[in-house]
Amino acid sequence: MPWEFRSDCPIYAQLIEKIEQKICSGVYPPGTKLPPVRDLAQEAAVNPNTMQRALARLEDVGLLYTHRTSGRFVTEDTDLIRQLKNRLVQEHIRDFLEKMRQLGFGREEILAAISRIMEESKDE
Amino acid sequence: MSNYILECKDLTKTFGRVKAIDNVTLSIPQGCIVGLLGPNASGKTTLIKLCNELLTPTSGEIYIAGLKPGVETKKLVSYLPERTYLNDWMKVADIINFFSDFYADFNKEKAYDMLKRLNLNPGDRLKTMSKGTKEKIQLILVMSREARLYLLDEPIGGVDPAARDYILQTILGNYDQSATIIISTHLISDIETILEHVIFLKEGRVVLYKTVDEIREESGKSVDSLFREVFKC
Structure with a gap:
């Protein structure tokens, strides 16, 4: 099922909210590896570049980090x-x-x- | 090579006294999904046909990856026309062989994989299929090419909303992210989230060319509601 989006604000901002929710609720526990951008974009039915932008913002604030070769992870900083x-x-x-x-x-x-x-x- | 997959310079196409495309200057980069949106008779199909050399410009220029539309660009462009051109009596599997003979970049494996995901039988003949199923088949054929530019003219008009989601996800999962997809459609709300850029065409002119999130940020509205406002009758 594609994720639901409201029409009054940018999609990348709503993607950030949804991923934050998943980190907060433990769907993505600390240290888990996230699926690749393409898979996440496909799951949410959003543009991969939009998903990429949301993930980059979450990296900027430290909630996610990229390990050079092995992918993108949720922070372990509790x-x-x-x-x-x-x-x-x-x-x-x-x-x-x-x-x-x-x-x-x-x-x-x-x-x-x-x-x-x-x-x-x-x-x- | 140019960073733009599609460039138009003062492009004009007239039919008699009607300007179907009116002095359009436009550059679309590689690696994005673009919605080509506009009411009926705004020039969407004409623009797409100009990209394909199915029509030639009255004046101005058009380039695909820096080249004038012609034999060379047809290798780069995968086109879904607004109406079907496939032979009704053929089986899906035959058409797949036909496409794979015709296009060097056709990926059979991808085609069969997508058929399976959409629960379609390669042994079925086109004439036994509903309008929606035929549309799915055509879209699968077009998306199974490893092209640089996909031009999809009204790709999801005939399929039900559930299948639409599935098809869009199939497109997202299958295209090479350095390729560009241009989708012309009226069904904006259904595809809005998968678009990065949108172009509004009005009477042959580009009245807006922005990213979906720019529109939402600036107007606090979805592209769908903005469209309804701009093209209010």
Whole structure:
């Protein structure tokens, strides 16, 4: 299945997000070798040059590194991965809070709703 | 050799009083996938036919890898026309042999591999096939050549969305990344993510030539929505 993309922002930026998610969730654990650009591009159904650009950006920030002959790997720097997790969690929660505010919920209401819903979905 | 696989300089093609291609200057580099987009009668097919020497320019110049379109460039260019030209009574396997006799760069193994991936039987005759299946066969034949430039005129119009994804992935998995693919289509949203550059043609002129991500970055819109805006009726 091709990956899903939103229409409002560049594809390479969305590729970065998706690969970050995979690193964060452990689909790509620290030190794993990534598939070749072409295979990744094919899996996502995106242009190989666009995929290449996304991977290069992730290399710039250190989340990926290239080993001259053997390919591209996920960083083994667990601090860096922890920072990534922190950043993603902040981004998602800020988005969520913004939406709740737009719906007119206050701080206490949001917290109450979160604990109630988490309690309700415990058994699932 | 030129870094550009396709170059047009002040290219014009007129049919009677109609300017089908109107003073187009354009350079397309090697190693990219380009969408040639425009409404009906915007000149997409005319431009592709000029690349193939099926039409000759009224004025201006056109070069494929630095050469004027002719016998030599046909070795470099793999072309999918908008309509089929294959003999209905032939079996797929016969057509594959035919292509492999005809084109030095035809890779049989690739053709059979793609047939298998798309679940098509080499023993079937074309006339027993649906429109969509015929389109798949033609595309497989064209993509099985190891060409420098692929010109695909409306390649996925007749196939269902599920098969479209599969075909696009097949294209992505099979082309040599130093080659260039030019795809003309109306089905922008289906192929947008596999394109690197897009060209908007309007009444024979290039009104936009940018990368997909430039468009998305600058306008905050997909190429599909921008197209609908630019060509609003």
